[in-house]
Amino acid sequence: MAFSTCLIQAPAAVVMVRPHAFAPNPATAADNSFQRASPAIAAQTLATAAHDEVTQAVARLEAEGIRVHLFEDFGEYGTPDSVFPNNWFSTHAGGHVAIYSMYSPSxxxxxxxxxxxxLKQEYRVQDVIDYSGLEPDELFLEGTGAMVFDHLSRVAYTARSNRADPIVLERFSTHFNFEPMVFDTADENGLPIYHTNVLMCVATEFALVGFEAFTSRARAEEVRVRLIESGREVIELTNQQISEFAGNAIELSGRDGRILALSRRAFDCLAREQRERIELSARLLPLDVPTIEMAGGSVRCMIAGIHLSPRK
Structure with missing residues (x-):
């Protein structure tokens, strides 16, 4: 598939990681209210289930004509969250790659x-900018978890949290030519939602947004207007739907057009009217990842989109 404008927002190739030692990470549980402990489930049972869920998700995506670069993680370095690669790097049209600073040392x-x-071998990479050196200064920005990109209008929607430091965000925005649009959120306990991509998904012709989680109605309206001005239909999600990972979706370009990859849990919580509005632009592709969702992330977190031109 030739690289085109439509692929800038909805990539046709992705990176995924298949974990062999998956487990919900206790080091990230304090500020991730989406995470769930599993004391009654044996560690090996969890790891095997997550491994199988990734295997099946990759097969579904490849059947749609999406190129999946699959990497294995055998857990030898103590990386229970490795199934979520979108947090540590992102790619951008024009050959640009970012590597991010991460909040949790693990x-x-x-x-x-x-x-x-x-990426350098398979795609045209012009430069790699690495922000990981900011970690000793406790300046963190966790990739496309912390930021949700409108690649077409060059806007980086960002919910304030300890995983989205304003200093790093400003540096990133300058380097990569994005306008940061920042807002405050609160979960059911009044704490900031840890990642923007659990409450917001920007696709080519629509956006899913959990405005109920915004603490400022005025700022919510500004975000809504900005999305509408970019030509997108805004589909609102409730806090309950956000808790079911309905916002943690990603639009991809398959062999037969655009699809919206999301979890089965997220798909099931959408109203019929919401599904119909989405499918005017992108076909829904639900993936079964209940074990992985125990770690506080879902399908969007599992997929790092490749917004680069292929070499071949």
């Missing part, structure tokens, strides 16, 4: 040289 070990080398 997650910093997820960064992989072989992934970056694959």
């Amino acid at each position: 997650r910093r070990r997820e960064r992989r040289h072989d992934v970056i080398e694959m």
Whole structure:
């Protein structure tokens, strides 16, 4: 498939990681209210289930004509969240790659040289900007978890949290030519929602947004207007739907057009009217990932989109 404008927002190739030692990470539970402990489930049972869920998700995506670069993580470095690669790197049209600073020390070990080398070999990479050196200064920005990109209008929607530092966000926005649009959120306990991509998904012709989680009605309206001005239909999600990972979806370009990849749990919580509005633009592709969702992330977190031009 030739690289085109439509692929800028909805990539046709992705990176995924298949974990062999998956487990909900206790080091990230304090500020991730989406995470669930599983004391009654044996560790090996959890790991096997997550491994199988990734295997099946990759097969579904490849059947749709999406190119999946699958990497294995055998857990030898203590990386229970490795199934979520979108947090430590992102790619951008024009050949640009970013590597991010991570809030939890256990997650910093997820960064992989072989992934970056694959991108350089298979795609046209002009430069790689690495923000991981800011970690000793406690300045964190967790990739497309912390930011939701409108690649077409060059806007980085960002919910304030300890995983989205304003200093790093400003540096990133300058380097990558994005306008940051920042807002405050609160979960059911009044704490900031840890990642923007659990409450917001920007696709080519629509956006899913959990406005109920915004603490400022005025700011919510500004975000709504900005999305409408970009030509998108805004589909609102309730807090309950956000808790079911309905916002943690990603639009991809398959063989037969655009699809919206999301979890089965997220798909099931959408109203019929919401599904119909989405499918005017992108076909829904529900994936079964209940074990992985126990770690506080879902399908969007599992997929790092490749917004680069292929070499071949």
